Amino acid sequence: xxxxxxxxxxxxxxxxxxxxxxxxxxxxxxxxxxxxxxxxxxxxxxxxxxxxxxxxxxxxxxxxxxxxxxxxxxxxxxxxxxxxxxxxxxxxxxxxxxxxxxxxxxxxxxxxxxxxxxxxxxxxxxxxxxxxxxxxxxxxxxxxxxxxxxxxxxxxxxxxxxxxxxxxxxxxxxxxxxxxxxxxxxxxxxxxxxxxxxxx
Numbered sequence: 001x002x003x004x005x006x007x008x009x010x011x012x013x014x015x016x017x018x019x020x021x022x023x024x025x026x027x028x029x030x031x032x033x034x035x036x037x038x039x040x041x042x043x044x045x046x047x048x049x050x051x052x053x054x055x056x057x058x059x060x061x062x063x064x065x066x067x068x069x070x071x072x073x074x075x076x077x078x079x080x081x082x083x084x085x086x087x088x089x090x091x092x093x094x095x096x097x098x099x100x101x102x103x104x105x106x107x108x109x110x111x112x113x114x115x116x117x118x119x120x121x122x123x124x125x126x127x128x129x130x131x132x133x134x135x136x137x138x139x140x141x142x143x144x145x146x147x148x149x150x151x152x153x154x155x156x157x158x159x160x161x162x163x164x165x166x167x168x169x170x171x172x173x174x175x176x177x178x179x180x181x182x183x184x185x186x187x188x189x190x191x192x193x194x195x196x197x198x199x200x
Contacts, residue, residue: 064087064093064192064195068093070094070095071088071093071104072108074107074110075110076112077113079181079184080113080138081110084191084192087188106143106145107144110138110140110191111138111139115183117132117134117135118135119131120132131164133161134161135158136158136180136183136184137155137157138156139155140191142195151195151198156191158187160183164176
């Protein structure tokens with residue numbers, strides 16, 4: 001049987017009022033949420049600025065030699081150079097430009113990073129390779145302006161395992177690209193930390 005109660009009676013039939021929201025209420029709620037998000041972003045930004053001013057350093061920061069003011073960068077890979085420049089800037093180190101006005105305090109030579117991989121396991125169903133080990137090697141040499149080694153020449157070697165699914169080729173290719181970028185940045189950080197030892 002269809003109830004003959006109207007809208008007003010229906011709201012009170014259970015003894016509890018039913019909330020009614022208009023479009024204006026919805027827009028007001030959206031505006032408030034945006035205001036809260038903006039306020040939170042401002043607070044976080046101010047907090048990071050304050051901590052940095054007090055000597056706090058974000059994860060991954062390095063302490064390069066204090067007597068290193070101008071560095072001659074000879075890096076084969078643009079990607080490696082782009083990963084390194086923010087850390088040099090943070091440390092107050094300028095990149096040498098051959099304009100005749102300044103001389104470098106040291107020379108950093110970094111070869112092309114090389115990725116290689118080997119198969120770790122094979123799928124028993126398909127017989128195709130499924131798990132791989134990815135290796136990244138970054139060679140370097142760090143010398144003073146006269147060519148004397150500040151640290152022993154060498155290379156950074158990193159290893160990572162990853163799983164490849166033939167049914168998700170696009171997603172896995174993207175994941176491999178992300179992994180390569182992370183390994184390259186880790187290698188840059190390890191190199192900078194080795195350069196720190198030149199001041200010890």
